[in-house]
Amino acid sequence: MAIQKLILSLFTLLMIVGCNESGTKNSALGVQAERKNKSGEIEVAYHNTQDYHSFSNPDSVKVTHLNLDLSVDFKQKTLSGHVTIDFQKITTDADTLILDTRDLVISKVMAQGKDIAFSLAKLDSFLGAALTIQLPTEADNVTIFYKTSPQASGLQWLTPAQTAGKTHPFLFTQSQPIHARSFIPLQDSPKVRVTYEATIRTPKELLAVMSAANDPDTLRDGQYHFSMPQAIPSYLIALAVGDLHFKAMGERTGVYSEIDILDAAAEEFEDTESMLIATEKNFGAYSWDRYDLLILPPSFPFGGMENPRLSFITPTVIAGDKSLVSLIAHELAHSWSGNTVTNATWRDLWLNEGFTTYLTYRIMEMVYGEERFNMEAVLGRQDLQADLDELKPMDQILAIDLNGRDPDAVFSNIPYEKGALFLRELEHKVGRANFDKFLLGYFEAFAFQSITTGDFIYYLEGTLLKEYSGKLSRERIDEWIFKPGVPKGAPVPESDAFAVVDEARNSWLSGTIDAKEIDSKHWVVHQWLYFLNNLPENLTTMQLEELDDAFELTISRNNEIAHSWLLICVNNWYEPAFPRLNEYLVSIGRNKLIKPLYRALASTPEGKVMAQKAFAKAKDGYHPLTVKVNEKFIK
Template sequence: MALNKNILFFLGLSIAFSQQKDLFIKKSVAPVPPSPPRPPLHPKEDDSSFANIDEIRAFHYDLDFFVNFDEQRVQGNMTIQLFALANNVTQVILDQANLNINQIVDSNGTKLAYKIQTISPNVSDPILGAPLIIYLPHVFNQGNQTNITITYQTTGHDSALSWLTPEQTAGKDMPYVYTQNEPAYGRSWFPSQDTPSVKVAYTARVTIKKGFVVKMSAKDLQQVDLGNGFIQYYFTQRIEVPSYLITFAAGNLVEQKVGPRTSVITEPSQMAACAAELSDLETLLSSVESYLINYEWDEYKILVLPPSFPFGGMENPLLTFASPTIIVGDKSQVYVATHEIAHSWTGNQVTCANWENYWLNEGFTVFTERKISGQIYGYNFAQTEAYLNNKTMWDNMLSYGLDSNYTQLDPIQFFGVNPDNTEGEVSYEKGYQFLVFLESLVGEDTFQQFMRSYIQAFSGQSVIDLEMRTFFLTFIAKTFDPATAQSINSAIDWNEWFYGKGLPPVTADFMNDDIAAAQLLAQQYIRLGGIGSPDGYQKFNNYYMNQKVVFVQELLDNKDSLNADAFHRIQNDLNVQSIKNLEFRMRWDVLGINLKIKERVTDAQAVVGSMGRILYLTPIYTALVNNGFRDNANHFYQINEAFYSPLARNAIQSILGNSESKMTLMSSQGHPSVVRY
């Protein structure tokens, strides 16, 4: 649905850095009156985890597993070091989803009784699995430590693992596997306390057939040739991380340095293009480091995955995952790398304590990303990106319903639903706008000092928004005189920002001359209706990519006023069909599908068969279904189903209305509630 610009933007306002306070206009009328704000029901709990972390907590994992490509299984041992936080602890409860547990022993080798609890009726998403309850050999009291080792294997119903055939890779010569854990999928390939509030150091030993290269979100230590056709890789991660950042990839991989601290990893056939596109990684890393504080992870490595990867990027430390859709030849999608680099501080170093506070990861990261984009490419560039994503946030809110908790910055509670179902643009963009609003109250330099102080204060910790609020208020009390600090605090409606539904209590206006020019050109084409071309239309060729995206987005927002003749006139004048960047190409195909232009349906088939990024797949499949091309959509899905990741399959099946999806089969309900040894 098109954005209601009268709600979100006051058009025509040109904003400069010196006018930053003018970014915000108090919201006089909300689309839907927000519910009365209420405090969090359980600010420290994570209702996507079954783990009894208030009683006993993990502080180190040791993984020893075999990657079995023949059976598409991971199997091995998981040793967990635990520390009791309370007295009279008799059991450890871990998260798992669809794992086969063979046995569990303590540090003395004594077998421990355990059971997988039948899933509770009020847990609505089978991805969350069922609790693994392990009975300790004796009562543990506060301060006691113990080790348990779990022998297990995956079962094929593992939402985190994507197994690719050679044909699904770029080189087409070897199979490939990678994991995508965030937010709650990691439990499907290793048992853990799968919550961002628990951070652990970890070590790993990975056994695999010779010829495969393994990479993890950890430092490479050594490789040992076992002499029997297998090789072992050893890794260590000394910095504590949540379980969703413990990840690996294996395939035909090579690594190339592009800077003193930065490297690119990908398949050999893709290295030249990837290294060229990402040649500025060191500059980006240094820019973020200069804005924040010292980079603590020593190295930064980005793995460009095969095209089925469902996201733009994933911020695994020392092994950022990136979609090959960012490799377009003109560096126009390198901002994805800037975002993932910024996560090294906000997300990895300082982490949200539960998924209700996901905005502390994403809002802070988007804020830093756009600071760096503004420094490198100019203020309008960053504001244009914010404008486009603000539109996406509004569409997300409409899809949730404006009275939904998921339109809140802090949804308070997920009620057992897979948190991935709710992680849309609200956490990113509403969180970003909140931080820009705070910056407008204290000034850019002071807010930069706040960012640095916040990261230093909470380094290595997991936090909730109430802790962030307390820290901010303490910071301004120390920075300003009492009257000024009180004035700043009184300008912030914390409850409305955190728990108010729908749009923020003050609305950001990101309009600038670049946006206005692109929208004007689009409107001129619409008015001409295909009988002529606007004067000076060639200026489109000088637009930067996000400005071109604004142009096509304006056409989409006014698609009911655009005819096929105008569409073809634009295509011929501007040669837009040659644009490879999928931010543009996806929108152009969706626009053409809405206009029933069959050549765009044909191009859409090529797009959805070339990559698995959900951001681009779902609008195309939705447009096909909504515009009379459901049969095409079903056909496209059938021929690409094996290519897509489990997460992409689930998203597309929801659009197609399939009654049974592979994801719904990933249920723990089939596990009997029995005690095993």
């Protein structure tokens, strides 16, 4: 194994400085993949020399370590303190360090015990403001004293009333994609990896946790110390503060949450240790010591966030029957694809999310069986098609062009499901055992590195494309990565478990049977989602009443089923469901669940009025990202 790792390391080095026969040129700044068209002219298929979403200058001065000392002020809704930044000069004559910030108040910058000059550039609409620091000749670190804004995009401050316990306030961060700069001045680019230490000062009754080494038995004294020894990109730096408690689920896994939901969360996610063991067996050792979960308040804007050692999780997946735990598998899978091997820019997000979504399906198969794997793959393919039907061609490309655009625009099912489908085709072409061998080598070759799409293509050319030249082609790879849509002949996920659902739906729609005659007593959540998501676009009020009367869909407490049903109700103006719709929009902040509902409501004047009322009531409890995504629908 040591020899194999040495060979892989040498191969990776060659990729950084080499040039292959097909014209793939490589440099420390990225990869330019070239090919000749029919006229013999060279086309640039991919070129990446910079991160369009960072002002920083890591090619001249690269940040290597952060040491944070911050105090949490819930009354002022601010973090204040300082960060000491260790850096390495890449070019010997470099005399300035440029960092990313957004809405930070910088009071002073010091180096070698003295104040040094700094300047803040003009604010950009979504990138923030560049902080330029003049470096003394001999300095290898600087200390920045600063304070965050109450409106910081990466922080959400919740009042006691907005928490489960209703007694103490709550704070959590969300750094991805470029929100770390709103609470830390740093090089906020995924191609810059840093280690970090932190001292966080809080009210004594609260507990702080971070994406670092957390001690479940730490003394609750209002001063907490953290260390992250592995180098991570800035978007994985995370902090939460609240009335948190811990419960172990396995030898290396546990859950933090407010006490009211701790037992339910631990029971729901008790298979996390089994997922961890199964993933290690196929794809290599887990590199992060522990894998714990933090269950956040329902305002968390995402399903989960893969912060290393401590994934942040929405409570909306606590369904009581483990039907939605694929989200846990997804965040765990990021420990290999994303956290260990990371996209170098947000254009390359599919390298994180496509690989992770593919691994998610594999983990679900290993832990819960092939039938569950097949059902979830079919639903994933349908989610992908829904986005393909809505998105412009330019946004259907894996290596999406984000120059001049807010990086939040990259988040759709394209990098997730299209990326996973591409990898599934590679698996089908070369065989699962051979593809697993490739993945294991890939994770080892690029461990704790940030890579581009071009790096991936070059690695693919030296491995699978070379070994299986009769089954794979560069042209097909380019079609997947650089063209919109899904290529013809792509894998089509299928599930026998859905055949009975199709039969029941068709029989009911044709009037052969009544809704109450549908034999659904053994249906799992995935079959219900498939039933609902594949109903005709237009249904009568009588049909909706019949379904609701038979299955009590309006009062379903499964958040995914409720989402699908409520979307049908909005599109068909089924008024008996509207009180539940209002409750749903006000109580949940997860964008995947509420954005389609706001969008559907906004399509009619009457619906927009409903949306405006719900948004006005919910806004103070929504995360800033949720507000940004949905307020356009209610204007």
